[in-house]
Amino acid sequence: MVVASPAPLRSKKARAAGIPVIDLSLERSKLCELLVKACQEFGVFQVENHGVSRKIISRVEREGQEFFSKPACEKQGAGPAAPFGYGSKNIGFNGDKGELEYIIMEANPHSISERSKSISPAHPENFSCAVNDYIDAVRNLACDILEMVAQGLWVQDKSIFSNLIRDPNSDSCFRINHYPSLLNLDDWIKYPSSQLMFDHPKTRIGFGEHSDPQILTILHSNNVGGLQILSPDGLWIPIQPDSDKFCVFVGDAFQAMSNGRFVSVRHRAVANPMKARMSVMYFAAPAPNACISPIPEMVSCENPCLYRPFTWAEYKATAYSLRLADNRLDLFRN
Ligand SMILES: C=C1C[C@]23C[C@@]1(O)CC[C@H]2[C@@]12CC[C@H](O)[C@@](C)(C(=O)O1)[C@H]2[C@@H]3C(=O)O
Numbered sequence: 001m002v003v004a005s006p007a008p009l010r011s012k013k014a015r016a017a018g019i020p021v022i023d024l025s026l027e028r029s030k031l032c033e034l035l036v037k038a039c040q041e042f043g044v045f046q047v048e049n050h051g052v053s054r055k056i057i058s059r060v061e062r063e064g065q066e067f068f069s070k071p072a073c074e075k076q077g078a079g080p081a082a083p084f085g086y087g088s089k090n091i092g093f094n095g096d097k098g099e100l101e102y103i104i105m106e107a108n109p110h111s112i113s114e115r116s117k118s119i120s121p122a123h124p125e126n127f128s129c130a131v132n133d134y135i136d137a138v139r140n141l142a143c144d145i146l147e148m149v150a151q152g153l154w155v156q157d158k159s160i161f162s163n164l165i166r167d168p169n170s171d172s173c174f175r176i177n178h179y180p181s182l183l184n185l186d187d188w189i190k191y192p193s194s195q196l197m198f199d200h201p202k203t204r205i206g207f208g209e210h211s212d213p214q215i216l217t218i219l220h221s222n223n224v225g226g227l228q229i230l231s232p233d234g235l236w237i238p239i240q241p242d243s244d245k246f247c248v249f250v251g252d253a254f255q256a257m258s259n260g261r262f263v264s265v266r267h268r269a270v271a272n273p274m275k276a277r278m279s280v281m282y283f284a285a286p287a288p289n290a291c292i293s294p295i296p297e298m299v300s301c302e303n304p305c306l307y308r309p310f311t312w313a314e315y316k317a318t319a320y321s322l323r324l325a326d327n328r329l330d331l332f333r334n
């Protein structure tokens, strides 16, 4: 059930109500319609009754917690993130910084098993099993969503998007972000807790403003807030954290394939000064040689092709050559 207003994010009503929450146990044709609406009006939505078991989510979260609670020198053994591995405060290669630490890896069993050796030297198979099971589950969720979106767009080939991420050479990746709390005991005494989030000088950007380059992002977080999306009038709208839901973002590649009908919304995470936030992301991407271009059903005389065709490898190379906040998709506009 959509509990939030389906009105565009642009309106005051939508800003007050938040982003759509879509109940995946609803009847399929209704779901297809709601998903398309959310992708075009918000570029982000939450899903409930998603069918991914609590056990699969908890196992991956436990592995993440175990890793981040290790001493810094042990964590460095899994780094640096270049671009895969353990990273702390540095994001990408071009000088972006944030109040977080993270692990990032390619989402295929071979890479995961190799990375597990440095992330969890004592029990690499526990880490790799937890991550592989999680990825299988969220990949299926991403494919179900993409197939319903294709149906909602009345596209003939319902698997046109999901086939890209089911490809064995898919370049999808997996990331766990950890935003430590920023406080010490003195701060707890000085600031009333309700004011802390807003007034405290240590409120910092955890992960700066950006859009995700891939097709779809499936994000899970603990119940600690911090994720925000940018509204068209420049306001940061908080997303209510809820560990029973997944948050789904349209990525740049999906915006291009939909010929600009869907929006790859800009978002960021602010570090919560009081509580540590942990988020787990699956970035669903095509294979490096896949060609990304607006699908024919989205192109007409009234809606001419907005983007030139590009390969995912070309797009990714561009993304990695730029800063986090740069608008890379604009470079591919006709
Ligand atoms: C600064 C950067 C980090 C990033 C690669 C980039 O050069 C620009 C895009 C960034 C981003 C944002 C979404 C994902 O978290 C990510 C893994 C991705 O695919 O693009 C990150 C990249 C990263 O952290 O390596």
Ligand SMILES: O=C(O)CCC(=O)C(=O)O
Binding pocket: 175, 177, 207, 212, 221, 227, 267, 268, 269, 279, 281
């Ligand atoms: O950690 C979060 O909640 C968001 C991070 C994010 O947007 C990303 O890693 O691309």
Ligand SMILES: [Fe+2]
Binding pocket: 210, 211, 212, 267
């Ligand atoms: Fe993101």
